[in-house]
Structures are given as structure tokens and as C-alpha cells.
Amino acid sequence: MTAKKFITTIKQIPVGQGGFLIGQIEDEHSRIFTYAFDCGSINREHFEQGLKMCSLQKIDILFVSHLDVDHVSGIDALAAQVQIDMVVLPCLDALHLTMIACEAAGNSTLRLSTQSFLTDPFGWLVDRGVKEIIQVQRADDTLNVIPYEPDPEGQPDSIIVPVPEGGDPSRPYTIRSEMVEEAKSVRSGAGTVRTLGEHTSISVEVKGKSIPSWLLVPYVHPFPKEAIASFRRAVGKQFPHTFAGRSLASKAFTKKLIQLLSDKASCEKLKACYSIISRDHNKISLSLYSGPQAHKNNLKISRTNKNFDWPFPKPYQIIHSEDTLIRKNGGAWICTGDANLNQRGTRSAWLKRFGKLLKNVDVFILPHHGSNDSIHDEVIKKLNNSEMIVCAAAGREKHPHNLLLGRLRSYESSLWHVSENPESGFTLKVSFSV
Template sequence: MPTPSVFASIRQLPIGQGGFLVGEVTDRHSEAFTYAFDCGSINREHFEQGLSLCSYEKIDVLFVSHLDLDHISGIEALAAQVQINTVILPCLDALHLTLIALEAMNAGGLRLSVRSFLQDPAGWFADRGVKQILHIPRGDSAVEAEPFNPDDSSGDDIVAGSEEEGSLGPYTIRSKGSGQPKTVRAGAAQERVLGEETSITVDIGQAVGSPCWLLVPYVHPFPEADLSEFRTLAGKLLPANFSDRAIASKSFTTKLIKLLADESDRKTLKRCYKVLSGNHNKISMSLYAGPHSASEEEMEIRRSDWSFPWTAIAARHQLLVSRNRYRKVRGGAWLCTGDADLNVLETRSQWLRRYRYLIPRVEVFVLPHHGSNNSIHDEVIDHLKDVVMLACAATGRSKHPHPLLLGRLGAAGSGVWQVSEDPESTFAMHVEFNG
């Protein structure tokens, strides 16, 4: 009996200034695997429009790049419409929680909803029906990142799903050095910290143990020099273990909220925050998604930018057309970046190491921070030639995507497509391959 073909679709939905990607993997006979990356916009109407284009009944895994409003504001609306089984996000360590709180303060104050989330993030997700909350620590700046090899999973722990319901779906989460699960909301959900080297394989249309689709999240290190300066300016306000990459304790969160309630301490921390915000530093997760084994001969790919003849006038959402007129198949993969800092050497070098063997397979690359000129280095652009770049930005934003970045990408011969609030700007890629 022939192995059934596997069909995968990925769509970047039109929600204006923000991010909302949905993906599905199926062989049209088995239960489909569905996932999303980020879920938010600064404009509620724009997000609701994008959400109306998501017809899934459940999301197996929601990846959250980071907790800025334009990347998470739609999670509650999504959870009200579909069942979200698992959420994977950067580890909410002390630094991350502090940055979230200060970002909120900088935007107008620590609202009750933000304070509630900070006090019990896992409970917040559990209250919205999420069954698993998985944290991935940021990379260790003192240790070189391990390049992910899709053909070698030796030494990885298999992270089980819900103990009561068994596997949550047709996928397997593998991680090195994962912690023990903790129950949330009297057993309604489980929370666990994974290792920084984590991957997810999807088993559809395949013999047992032969995965068809691969997802690799990665949170790059935070610049040590900036973290050190932040700690120095904050003085004794922060505990000695502030730099730990482990999930923050409830006592730390309680202390942080108390500090922000004191006018003097709040001003001190906000001054410290300017050190980080001025450099556009973010703790942000990237996500690679693509076929587990690339095969150009047995793979059929359709992309939104391929719907227009190379020699004709480009679609109005194509800001730049690739210099390469030939539809070169690289491997059917998609790489999201959230607000990752791919400019500073310390962070981009680790990011490039982690995705070393996967970058040659990438067809679609989502520019970090909506196409900010300060978020990506030419070294990264050089690794992504013949790749279509997406800028997820609302119409009329003067710096997203930034004209200087468009000039750099144009000089490199890259194509750029802007996914805005216009429904026609939706960018999709469909991949069919033998299982």
C-alpha cells in the first residue's frame, strides 16, 4: 500500500501591526495537526478580521514568541473560539517578567489584567482552557548553541502530554533536560520547563517512528553586557539570582509588583529599562517549521508570491520582487522570528548556530520586529538569499518595514511581501510531499 501524501499549509493572516500565523499538517485521512505562532495585534478590528479566517476547531500547539501586546492580545479571543491544547513560550524568568512589567508601565501603567497575569501566568492560561504550558529558557550566552540536526534526536527526553488523556495529539515533543511537570488549577493543566534545545515532530501519514513535519523553537541569549548594566543601575532592588534562566518564583513576582507600586523604586526601574528598550532588546522565540526530510524531487510547493508572473507587474503587497526569476525550491520550510534581535553579534551568532542545518531549507522568512532596520544584520540576510521575506506591519507605518532595510534587502536580491490588515495581503505556502 503506497504511503499517503502529506499536505501542509502555513498562512500569515492579515491582522495589521502584530502577528498571527496558523499552520496545518494532514494526510486527509488522519487527525490533522494544527499550530499557531503569536496571536495579537494593536488594532482589535484588524485582529478579529484575521481570526475570522482561522477555521480550526482546535490548536494543538500555540507558540508565543514573547509577551508584547501586539503578539498576544488575541489569545483570549482565540481561546474562546477554539481549544488550545498546549502553549509554548519563552521561560518566564525574573528578567523576562521584569521586562514585561516595565513594558506595561512604559505603555501607561500596570493594569489589573497585566498584574493578574504576572502573579500567575500558568493559571491565566489554564483558565482559558490550555492543558499544557511549556517554557523554553533563553539560550545560555556562556555556552555555544547546539546546531539542530533533524536526523539525530539521541539524548532527548520525550515530553509526555496530559497524564489523564495520554497524547494530546499526533505529535511528539522532545527536549534535553526538561523539568518535572507541575499541576495547575487543581490538575486542570500542567506546567513544565523544557530545555533550551527542544523540537516537535508530527507523525501523520507515516510509519510509527517516522515523523513527517518538524518544528524547532529557539530563544536566543540576552546580551550579557546590557543585562549587567541593567543590574548595576538597579542596584540592590533586584535579588542576587536575577540573572537565572529558571522560571521566576512567586515571591519574586510579589516583590516586583511591590517595587513598581513605590514611586521611587518605579522611577529607578524605568530608568534602567531605558538601557534595554533603547537597544530594542527582546526576549523572543523563533520557530522553524518544515518537512522533516527535504526532497525537491518529491515535493510540490505553492506560495502566494508565485501566483504572479516574474516578468509582469508584481502584486501590490510585494514591496520587492526577488532578483531570482526561477522558482528555486529550498525545502518547504518557514522561519518565524517574533521580535528576535538578529543584529547584535552575541545573539545572532547563537541563533545562526542553532539553525545552521535548517536555514538552507527555508522558503519563507518572517522579518523580526515587523521589518525594523535595527533587528537584523547583513550576515543573516546573506544566509537567506532566494527566500521571500515577510514584513507583518500595518499600512502606513513609516518604519515597519523600514526603508533602509528594504534598501539592504533589495541590494541582496531578496523579495519582500507585506502582510498588513488587507485580507488580500495574506501570505500562504502549501507543501505536498510523500510521507
């Protein structure tokens, strides 16, 4: 059988203080699959400038790390330009929903736009053309984490997620998870929503061969149980609820939450309690591993070829031109959103889930725009052979933080700053044959 060439191009789009990544997978003749990771910026003009740099036909899957404005504010603009078939995001359980609401509340009460989203988040997405919504449960704890096994034969039993009624049975990817809830209709069948377990993966196949060729592994890190317990005690009688559950919050819970946050006095009390779990920016956030499936032939990698906006002079790693095809690691890319990879429990679970894949990573997006409090040296050391990327507006005082730059310098790490400057985008191109 004749081998077929497979090409993936991944680019971090320059949108300033925010996040917008586009990955396109093609064979020798056509585009097979397009995905995005996050879609927003604190500056609308910066995002629209980045969006104009994209030539998109359709987004098969949009992964949303979390629902902060700088990661989702561009969804409206993106949906107005291209069709978004599926959105994958962390499960809107009671804890996650409360965190979103508290952060969105201004100095007084909850904004009407946020109330509208929280009242019907899935309807909000379907109204923007999304056909399918997948919620991934946050991890429970480190003990239950299953390391992703690169060898398909070594994977634990998992369920293939069925295509929902009315969906495209010929779509070029397969979703697997250890727990799959039944799909529920949204907007009278205009869309569906389904909840999957924490150990979820997506395999993209080459047309006509049904051979898994590209791997996407989303992972929502666990939240410290001691922080959840402290928050629950602080809320007390004002809002009696267990926040330990990982399933979708009920409509009754959402209604009560909005009532509390719509009253100024109650809003202030709940936000004061929320500071217990938010003071270290330890937010629920989805990370995404994206890379070739194992054992690919003729793997070749190329990268952006300019050192742009270097935060410190040397040492640095040579960036090879796109015309020079080389092999460095394994052609993979990891996005982290605002994951707190400094907190021990979160970090341990994250490293355990991605542990066998880290040697393949060529590009690593530093969490929380290069905050010094969001990453531990253990993670930096494990990914030190990767290109470190920070996504932040130019001139920000703590993004990237000077202390983090010093730590990266001590490990002789390579760093690239993707800002709002159109020339600062970073591209990784990976080709191989199957």
C-alpha cells in the same frame, strides 16, 4: 507499503501591526495537526477580521514569541472560538518577567490587568482552556548552542517529554529536549506547566505510521550577558537579584516586582534602569523553524501568486501560482517574533542553532515588523533565496524601514508585505509522500 500523501498549509494571516500564523498538517483523509505562531495585533478590529478568515477546529500548539501586546492580544478571542491544547513560550525567568512588567507599565504604575497576569500567568492561560504549558529556557550563550541536526541519527541524546497525567497519549507529535522538568499542576489539575531546555524540538507523525514527517524547532535566543550585568548594577539595592538564572522566577520575586512597579516612584526608577537593556529593542523572543523532516519523497511547493503592496518596484522574485507545483528550497518557514538578529551574540547563537536547516527555508518572517535595527546583513545573505515577509500595518513609518528596504534591494531579495488588507495574506503549501 503504500506511500501516504502528506500536505501542510501555512498562512500568515493579515492582522495589521501584529502577528498571527496558522499551520495545518493533513494526510489524504483528515487534519492531523494545527499550530499557530503568535496571536495579536495593536488593532482589535484588524485581528478579529483576520480571525474570521480562519476555519479552525482546534489549535494543538500555540507558540508565543514573546508577551508584547501586538503578539498576544488576540489570545482571548482565539480561545473563545477554538480549543487551544498547548502553549509554548519563553521561560518566565526573572529577567523576562521584569522586561514584561516594565514594558507593560504605563507612564505611572503597572496596570491591574498586567498585575493579574504576572501574579499567575499559568492560571491565566488555563482559565482560557489551555491544557498544557511548555516553557522553553532562553539560550545561555553561543558556546553551548547545539546545532539542530536534520539527520535524526546525528542528533545528540535527548529526552522524550512524557504526556502529563490526564493528557492525550495518542496525540500526533513527540516533544524532545535535553532538559525536562517535572510537570506541575495548575488550577487543581485543570492544566500543567513544564520547563524544557533550550534545545527543544517537536516531530509530527503521520497517523498509522509513526514516521516523523514534520519538524518544529522553537528557539529562545540568548540575552547579552553584559546587558544583564549592567541592568543588575543599575538596579542595585532597590531590587537585589541575580538576573542571570534561566529558571522560572519564584513567587517571592514576582511579588516584590509587582510591589515596586505598583509604586509610582519605584516604577520610574526601575523603568529607567530597564532602558539599559531595552533601548535597542533587544527583547527575549522565541523563533520557530517549521518544515518537512529530511529525505522526503516527491516534495512539491506552491505559494501565493500575487505581488501585493510591493514596497519597491524591482528587482523581485517571481511568485508562482498555487497550481504550479515547484521545488525551490525545502518547504520550511521561519518565524522570528521580535528577535534581535542584529546583535552579534544573539545572531551568532541563532545562526548556529538553525544553521543546518537554513538551506530548507522558503519563507522568512523579518523580525520586529521589518525594523532596520533587528536584522544583520549576515542573516539576510544566508536567507536571500527565501521569500522575505514583513508583518506590519499599512502606512507605518519604520515598519518596514526604508533603510531595510534599501538593504534588501541591494541583495535582490524578494519581499511580501502582510498588512491588514484581507488580500495581503501569504500562503505556502507543501506536499510530499511518506
